[in-house]
Amino acid sequence: MSDIIRRDPHAEWIARNRLHPLHAALQPAQHSWMGPNGVLRKNPHGIGFIGPNGVKRIDRSGAQQGGTAKRTAAVQVQLPLHRVVQPAFYIAVVPDMVGGRLSSHDRDLLGLARQLAGTDGAVLALVFGEHKENTFATAGVDRLLQLDGEQFSGYAPEQRVQGLRAVDNQFAPRHWLLPDSRSGGGELGRRFAAALGERPATRVWQVKDEACIGRAGAGLQDLARPLARVILAGAECAEPVSESRHEALPVELSTAVARSLSRIEDLGAVAVDPAAIPMAEAEFIFSGGNGVKDWALFHQAAAALGATEGASRVAVDDGFMARDRQVGASGTWVTARVYVAVGISGAIQHLQGIAACDKVVAINLDPGCDMIKRADLSVIGESAALLTALIEAVAAYHNETRRDAA
Numbered sequence: 517m518s519d520i521i522r523r524d525p526h527a528e529w530i531a532r533n534r535l536h537p538l539h540a541a542l543q544p545a546q547h548s549w550m551g552p553n554g555v556l557r558k559n560p561h562g563i564g565f566i567g568p569n570g571v572k573r574i575d576r577s578g579a580q581q582g583g584t585a586k587r588t589a590a591v592q593v594q595l596p597l598h599r600v601v602q603p604a605f606y607i608a609v610v611p612d613m614v615g616g617r618l619s620s621h622d623r624d625l626l627g628l629a630r631q632l633a634g635t636d637g638a639v640l641a642l643v644f645g646e647h648k649e650n651t652f653a654t655a656g657v658d659r660l661l662q663l664d665g666e667q668f669s670g671y672a673p674e675q676r677v678q679g680l681r682a683v684d685n686q687f688a689p690r691h692w693l694l695p696d697s698r699s700g701g702g703e704l705g706r707r708f709a710a711a712l713g714e715r716p717a718t719r720v721w722q723v724k725d726e727a728c729i730g731r732a733g734a735g736l737q738d739l740a741r742p743l744a745r746v747i748l749a750g751a752e753c754a755e756p757v758s759e760s761r762h763e764a765l766p767v768e769l770s771t772a773v774a775r776s777l778s779r780i781e782d783l784g785a786v787a788v789d790p791a792a793i794p795m796a797e798a799e800f801i802f803s804g805g806n807g808v809k810d811w812a813l814f815h816q817a818a819a820a821l822g823a824t825e826g827a828s829r830v831a832v833d834d835g836f837m838a839r840d841r842q843v844g845a846s847g848t849w850v851t852a853r854v855y856v857a858v859g860i861s862g863a864i865q866h867l868q869g870i871a872a873c874d875k876v877v878a879i880n881l882d883p884g885c886d887m888i889k890r891a892d893l894s895v896i897g898e899s900a901a902l903l904t905a906l907i908e909a910v911a912a913y914h915n916e917t918r919r920d921a922a
């Protein structure tokens with residue numbers, strides 16, 4: 517029996533959020549039980565203690581929920597290895613790899629691929645160019661194919677389609693899975709399906725009983741259709757792999773990839789004013805609250821980092837930020853990869869708005885506030901001093917890179 521404590525951050529968040537419609541459903545009486553795969557499951561909210569005033573307290577720092585102490589154990593315990601010696605078939609996945617790493621969307625897709633691969637099939641992940649990822653094995657990848665070469669770098673969808681076609685010829689995957697995202701997967705998947713002459717299933721959120729269900733009609737309707745060969749799936753289409761380890765064996769193409777006609781010329785990324793990016797689409801948000809005492813310094817820090825500015829409702833109500841910058845239940849629900857909260861306490865209405873953010877960094881004077889509990893990285897201190905230090909650190913970093921380049 518394994519002693520791994522598994523966490524479901526989304527469920528934990530719902531259970532903490534008293535306003536969420538599923539909150540009551542996530543308050544089970546059972547404290548621990550055996551999961552279907554023989555792993556002992558524990559309800560983190562069953563773990564609590566009675567405070568000095570007779571009130572039940574739950575430590576939300578994560579320490580009691582498989583956080584600090586238990587996480588060390590999770591690292592040491594080896595997950596069971598799933599080995600596919602002679603794959604009966606392949607399920608190919610083309611992750612977006614934004615920033616060179618698997619995103620949560622990519623991991624959901626790999627979870628879906630594992631479902632489709634069963635025990636005999638192998639999940640083949642295809643990565644273009646260099647990457648910084650070292651968790652392919654625990655994300656469910658049996659075979660890893662890396663397509664290197666300058667022809668694939670930058671915006672090169674036509675050349676990438678040629679790469680996918682070469683993979684298709686050699687491995688003949690039963691299904692192709694791509695993220696239906698704006699980070700490249702949505703466009704590449706559609707182009708590739710057209711090149712194959714296949715009708716892709718798009719915006720898929722569920723695959724069940726040989727059928728896939730996707731969003732249609734401006735997201736208001738579901739469209740069910742037989743399982744397609746090319747599937748473009750949305751985030752949360754499946755649970756990411758968490759209970760097994762895979763080989764992630766490197767494989768190679770036996771033939772060279774044909775060169776496509778260069779009908780597209782990549783002129784490089786266009787500099788965009790971060791302030792002009794809609795909050796809901798911003799990848800990097802620098803948000804200020806009531807704890808910001810020097811707003812000029814806050815704007816300076818946001819500009820130095822190249823981040824989109826956001827704010828708590830108090831900062832907006834006090835007139836320091838425009839209403840369209842408000843993050844939260846009555847503002848914008850954001851999905852940034854990095855969300856920095858400066859002097860924001862983490863009221864439930866604010867936390868609702870950042871629930872989908874990947875990494876949260878909190879700068880706050882109060883180590884016990886809810887934003888610190890939610891954050892992946894916390895800096896305890898006075899905001900003005902920390903913002904000044906941040907601006908200096910960014911300037912020093914830029915000076916160094918400029919010196920190295922010269």
Ligand SMILES: Cc1cc2nc3c(=O)[nH]c(=O)nc-3n(C[C@H](O)[C@H](O)[C@H](O)COP(=O)(O)OP(=O)(O)OC[C@H]3O[C@@H](n4cnc5c(N)ncnc54)[C@H](O)[C@@H]3O)c2cc1C
Binds near residue numbers: 848859879885900
């Ligand atoms: C119906 C309703 C809807 C709402 N919708 C939203 C919403 O969409 N978005 C939203 O944000 N709020 C919303 N609110 C308001 C919400 O409840 C909180 O009041 C608000 O989020 C608090 O903002 P804050 O964290 O900036 O301020 P505070 O709660 O005052 O917190 C300030 C924080 O800054 C820290 N701090 C103070 N001084 C410093 C310093 N010098 N350096 C560093 N840290 C410091 C403090 O420790 C504290 O944690 C809503 C409320 C209601 C009732």
